[in-house]
Amino acid sequence: MSSLPPSSPLPSPARQLAQAVQSGALAPQAPAEEALRRIRAAGQLNAVLSEVDPTEQLQAVQQRLNAGETLPLAGVPVILKDNLSLRGSPTTCASRMLESYRPPYTATAVQRLQDAGAVVVGKANLDEFAMGSSNENSAFGPALNPWGEGRVPGGSSGGSAAAIAARLTPLTVGSDTGGSVRQPAALCGVYGFKPTYGRISRSGLVAYASSLDTVAPFALSAADLALTLGVMSGHDPRDAISLNQPADFTGAPLELSGLRVGVVQEGLPGCTSGVAAALDEMRRALGAAGAQVQEVSLPHLKNAVAAYYIVAMAEASSNLSRFDGMHYARRAEEGAGGAVQSMLHTREEFFGAEVQKRIMLGTFILSSGYSDRYYTKALQVRRLIAQEFEEAFRQFDVLLMPTSPFPAFRLGERSGDPLAMYAADVNTVGVNLAGIPALSVPAGFETVDGQRLPVGLQFSARAGDDARLVALAAALEQLGAVQLETPDGYQDFSL
Numbered sequence: 001m002s003s004l005p006p007s008s009p010l011p012s013p014a015r016q017l018a019q020a021v022q023s024g025a026l027a028p029q030a031p032a033e034e035a036l037r038r039i040r041a042a043g044q045l046n047a048v049l050s051e052v053d054p055t056e057q058l059q060a061v062q063q064r065l066n067a068g069e070t071l072p073l074a075g076v077p078v079i080l081k082d083n084l085s086l087r088g089s090p091t092t093c094a095s096r097m098l099e100s101y102r103p104p105y106t107a108t109a110v111q112r113l114q115d116a117g118a119v120v121v122g123k124a125n126l127d128e129f130a131m132g133s134s135n136e137n138s139a140f141g142p143a144l145n146p147w148g149e150g151r152v153p154g155g156s157s158g159g160s161a162a163a164i165a166a167r168l169t170p171l172t173v174g175s176d177t178g179g180s181v182r183q184p185a186a187l188c189g190v191y192g193f194k195p196t197y198g199r200i201s202r203s204g205l206v207a208y209a210s211s212l213d214t215v216a217p218f219a220l221s222a223a224d225l226a227l228t229l230g231v232m233s234g235h236d237p238r239d240a241i242s243l244n245q246p247a248d249f250t251g252a253p254l255e256l257s258g259l260r261v262g263v264v265q266e267g268l269p270g271c272t273s274g275v276a277a278a279l280d281e282m283r284r285a286l287g288a289a290g291a292q293v294q295e296v297s298l299p300h301l302k303n304a305v306a307a308y309y310i311v312a313m314a315e316a317s318s319n320l321s322r323f324d325g326m327h328y329a330r331r332a333e334e335g336a337g338g339a340v341q342s343m344l345h346t347r348e349e350f351f352g353a354e355v356q357k358r359i360m361l362g363t364f365i366l367s368s369g370y371s372d373r374y375y376t377k378a379l380q381v382r383r384l385i386a387q388e389f390e391e392a393f394r395q396f397d398v399l400l401m402p403t404s405p406f407p408a409f410r411l412g413e414r415s416g417d418p419l420a421m422y423a424a425d426v427n428t429v430g431v432n433l434a435g436i437p438a439l440s441v442p443a444g445f446e447t448v449d450g451q452r453l454p455v456g457l458q459f460s461a462r463a464g465d466d467a468r469l470v471a472l473a474a475a476l477e478q479l480g481a482v483q484l485e486t487p488d489g490y491q492d493f494s495l
């Protein structure tokens, strides 16, 4: 359990619910029932694709509590991005391809949440196969941002972000391959944490780009983040790249005095005035608390988007080749033409446009004669970026930059320009290429066309230093530098 001091000014709904259930003050089924009521009441957000019946999970929690066990997440309702496997429940990846798929096993990270007493109540919307930054690539329609009518929640974990922002559950889980938890967290005004690559098992996460994929939580306080990360982290023999290093998230808030903070210059161009103002305010607050804040330049970051999309599309084309209508997933109506026709037909009919585009580009990138020019080159750039981060972390304890250059945009506003959509990932994808941990912190608001929209800032740290970022968040909460609010029309999750 987290030992963060109770003086933290933010409520920690997951921790508080678990304590109430553990002590017997609250019936174990009460939080899950409330979550399901909220999911139904917030149907207009399209954040949740399917509900999960909690009955069996609740029986298990009840039995274990009766047996005297301590469950750090006793009865805490959770919504999972619909690319995380839950045995027997739909896991669609927001794709027609997997519409009727029910996995035969549960993802390790999810199993660990359940073992800690958490209760899965729903599966969240996403961009198809986690490819996108707005949730507009879902085969089941976009999720919406509870902060501003007609605005995207970000992506690809848009449903998970919208769901926790609307307080449907106090915790949600997503995946972050190039920013898919941090960017929607920023656009929805909550915490989103991308762990060190390998810190949380990927077993049971449907693969997008395996060398970049991470399972990543959303939370409403540093204490809840600490609790969730503590539960989900740890070695897993089912994931070949799983780290075998202990991570302890129970530490005290970070000492800000003397903390060396580098502000990454490459993250600033193109930001809106509200994002720039939030960054200035964070610098000021950190400086006033005694941190040494200085500019730092990571020149290769300007190539991060290009390198990321080459690597991600190459890996995606390989990972998604299994969905051929024969080995995995569904098959389109058989016509004349045999196996090849059937495969083509299946992939054309059940993959959406963005996924098809990425498979084609990825296949081209890996094709003989071109792979040296694109793929090998991208891997070289990736190495340079990782080295640049390593060097920066010799001088700085953490790096700071905006998570997204702008707050939530309107549906349709950016979908006509895919390159602009990719370019906006500039601040998040470098972290995945380098494999390091990063946290998006809700850090203020910007009013756009009369709508008050959240702004997020990203702190990153050297590989393995996940706990430092959570301890930093706790310190920022004490400093009043985190602005976590509930959008109008929604209510905090406390019972």
Ligand code: GLN
Pocket (backbone or CB within 6 Å): 130, 131, 132, 133, 155, 156, 175, 176, 177, 178, 179, 180, 181, 208, 312, 425
């Ligand atoms: N926007 C990025 C992409 O489309 C990130 C996606 C992710 O992290 N899953 O690939």
